[in-house]
Amino acid sequence: MNKKISFYFGRVLILGRTNSGKSTLLNKLIGKNISITSHKINTTYFNINGIYNYDNYQIEYIDSPGFINKNNIISNLLDNKKIDVILLVLDRNKWNNIEENIIKIINNISISTIIIINKIDKIYNKTILLPYINFLKTKIFFTNLVMISAKKKLYVNDIHHFIFKILPKKKHFFPKNYITNQSKELIISEIIRKYIMKYIHNELPYIIKIKVEPFIKTSKIFIKNINILLYVNKIIHKKILIGKNAKIIKLIISKSQNSIEKFLNRKIILKIWIKLK
Incomplete structure (x- = not known):
């Protein structure tokens, strides 16, 4: 038995x-x-x-x-x-x-x-x-x-x-292949915020609102576009985010895209728009 x-x-x-x-x-x-x-x-x-x-x-x-x-x-x-x-x-x-x-x-x-x-x-x-x-x-x-x-x-x-050694006997709460109960959109927004924090050295990253628009898988290895909206309060904030010759925003996009691809385990095209609230 x-x-x-x-x-x-x-x-x-x-x-x-x-x-x-x-x-x-x-x-x-x-x-x-x-x-x-x-x-x-x-x-x-x-x-x-x-x-x-x-x-x-x-x-x-x-x-x-x-x-x-x-x-x-x-x-x-x-x-x-x-x-x-x-x-x-x-x-x-x-x-x-x-x-x-x-x-x-x-x-x-x-x-x-x-x-x-x-x-x-x-x-x-x-x-x-x-x-x-x-x-x-x-x-x-x-x-x-x-x-x-x-x-x-x-x-x-x-x-x-x-x-x-401490865990109680209990049925598993999540399916076996679960890694996190956070949405993919939330984690993607957090990845982008990480790189905004890294390259913007003031309080600005804490007041930026990040919106990840819905996206779909176009194939097993590719997502065509992930579109991001960054909402800021003032024109000066927008200028800081973009940087001289768009250097900062290009860096944020490049680093974020690389990290998001690793997280999703597929290729993406990341696009970011900065808008005033």
Whole structure:
């Protein structure tokens, strides 16, 4: 008689300060770039969910917004979703009121927490880690602690195995081939915003509205056009986006098209129009 297979499913919330590497970690855990990364603050505006499947295990990872430092953001995430595991991502040995605020909430709930010390490739004096880990033990109770470099994908896969041990027995929530429950249009808009952030060095990227017009596959390997509308408030914003001799907008289109092709796994023609609101 065949033994009945048990299935495991759980939601994992990724918390941490801005630029601690949460989005990079999510991308590496999923194996696809679904959350944009940038050195600028507050890059992620909303929750990005990524789905990881391995045999009879399924994990829904939730990347929290860049402005997670606000307590009500964490509380709302915990109230609105059934979270089974928390990944608290720490940027090396940084610790201040941001981390203090996050652990105050974690310490008041009974959710298994795994500490992730990220960017260990940048810690040249590894002797500081043991005192730091001892310090963490005085601050928060955690199930496991993993030291990684998300950018270089060092020890990232270990995280999955620690989570597997915690997941409840439950039917899988998503089809096996799911990678994210975000729409393709949303991810494309996020890719474009990433490159606007990269090449526009002021507050402008935060006020631009991006609209991705509906597109269709023309073949298995080609999408004819993806049309993007960028809405700005002022003529000067439009001039900044275009740049001298259209240098900046051409760069944004070129880099975005390359990344979108990798995401969609097909060739595209990307067209961008800049309009006043």
